[in-house]
Amino acid sequence: MSGLTTVLVPAAALGSAALAGVFGAFSGFVMRGLGDLPPATGAAAMQAVNVTALRPPLMAALFGAAAVDVAAAGTVVAGGGPAAPAVTGAAAYLAGAVLVTAAANVPLNEQLRRAAPGTAAGDAAWARYLRVWTRWNTVRAVLCLAGAVSFTVAAVR
Template sequence: MLDTLTVALLWFAALGCALIGGLYFAFSAFIMRAFASIDPSAGIAAMNAINRVILRSLFMPLFWATTLAALALAGLALTRGGPGAGAMLAGGTLYLVGMFVCTVVFNVPLNNALQAAQGAGEAALPVWQRYLRQWTRWNHVRTVASLGAAALFVWVLSIHTAY
């Protein structure tokens, strides 16, 4: 049976991953397509505004806390083992690599390039077109990783609460 701290971490990570995955899903499903359908300068300005605001929103504490919870759960799975440890390790690894590393290595540098291109007129168009294609592709990865990790954490909880 799992101890109380591990159960609390699993619940927090499952809900955090699901919330973050839902946000990423919205961008993949319709927000980026909507931005692609408007004037490029307006799309660039809107995305840059989102990128500025999100850094000072409740999203960031959730982003960091969920990442740390996934890391802790992966560590617990490696050190404690037991039923569900493989799924807990897989969930933590999937989230850390598919969401966190992907964000740092791909999405953030694309955000920075887009910020630098704002106000560049026609010169910003290739940056915007690349951004729409690549940022969205990596956002799909983050969406799947976040929701997959949430599902794995819920599964671990379910096997420990089944009668």
């Protein structure tokens, strides 16, 4: 492995694992905690979380890890190393963190943003959001974890 590859591949594993942890924590206990609140309170809290999620800490981690993952896979392929684990890692991360986020979680966030907490329609929207958003978020966590594992395999080869 080249010097750049020995830096990028472990960094890709760590970045993928970090996002898997963030997504997993949300599915595992944050969403459950919000779901235990009265519907209007839980929905309003999640609406506030969705606003703060668009700020640099999460966005930099999400897209920074994507860039590192692609660069790591590219350096492995260019260097003639065992490409399958690195390419699989980048694909899993991009599918989970970027594709699922854009195709599922962001549209659900927009639906929740338009909901009126405390109304019958708002409470119904919140109940659906909790179930569907958490399911897709768990998919994100699993795919990011798969990316981390794949990059770890690439690092030790």
